[in-house]
Amino acid sequence: MKQKIPTGQLCFLAICVALSLVTKRVISPITNLLTDFIRIPGGGAATAFSLMFLVIATSGMKWPFATAAAGFVQSLLALSMGMSAYQGAFAMLTYTLPGIVIDLFRKFYPHRDKAYFSLSCGAANTAGALLTNLLVFRLEGIVFLLWMLVACVIGMLGGLLGEMLYQRLLKIKGLGGIIQC
Numbered sequence: 001m002k003q004k005i006p007t008g009q010l011c012f013l014a015i016c017v018a019l020s021l022v023t024k025r026v027i028s029p030i031t032n033l034l035t036d037f038i039r040i041p042g043g044g045a046a047t048a049f050s051l052m053f054l055v056i057a058t059s060g061m062k063w064p065f066a067t068a069a070a071g072f073v074q075s076l077l078a079l080s081m082g083m084s085a086y087q088g089a090f091a092m093l094t095y096t097l098p099g100i101v102i103d104l105f106r107k108f109y110p111h112r113d114k115a116y117f118s119l120s121c122g123a124a125n126t127a128g129a130l131l132t133n134l135l136v137f138r139l140e141g142i143v144f145l146l147w148m149l150v151a152c153v154i155g156m157l158g159g160l161l162g163e164m165l166y167q168r169l170l171k172i173k174g175l176g177g178i179i180q181c
Contacts, residue, residue, distance in 0.1 A: 012057060015057075016054060016056060016070070017057070017070050020053040021081075023049050024046050024049070028046040032046075040139070040150060041137060041139075041147065043132065044128070044132070047128055047129070047151075048151065048155040048157065051124050052158045052162030054070050054098075055162050056166045056169070058070065059106070061106075065103055067102040067103045068103050070099055071099025074095050086136050086137075087132060090132075090136060094131050094132050094135065098127055099124070101120070101124040105123065114160060118156045118159035120159060121156065121159030122156035122158075123152075125151045125155030125158070126148060126151045130151075
């Protein structure tokens with residue numbers, strides 16, 4: 001049986017994918033100031049704030065792989081615009097894996113509360129940073145653990161910010177079921 005996705009939800013998802021890419025581009029210089037100070041890559045910190053838009057966009061969707069698909073589209077856009085940094089073609093994997101993690105949280109955690117947003121965004125960001133480390137950086141020891149800790153904590157913070165924005169969007173009556181289906 002084919003599952004139809006409302007056009008409004010697809011448009012909202014597309015807007016959130018674009019916002020996610022823009023947010024990463026805007027936040028990166030700020031996070032690089034902090035992460036350069038402790039000598040770890042800054043992408044893991046910037047990605048946390050961009051992932052919150054993917055969590056928001058797909059929280060109300062019934063489509064099982066919405067976030068993974070959004071992450072894949074995001075990777076194609078990042079590659080075509082030269083935003084993949086050190087990752088190159090690996091960006092297709094490192095942008096899609098966090099989407100898969102978020103999809104797993106959507107499936108197994110039915111409540112859309114602070115814990116859902118915080119944990120899904122933190123786990124997705126950590127998974128993305130871990131895969132980036134395996135494919136590109138190959139950090140070891142204390143530096144690796146510090147990078148994973150920063151990715152997890154900032155991911156959870158991004159998730160909390162995402163939950164606050166999600167609650168605000170739910171109050172907008174004109175969205176007519178785009179957020180919550």
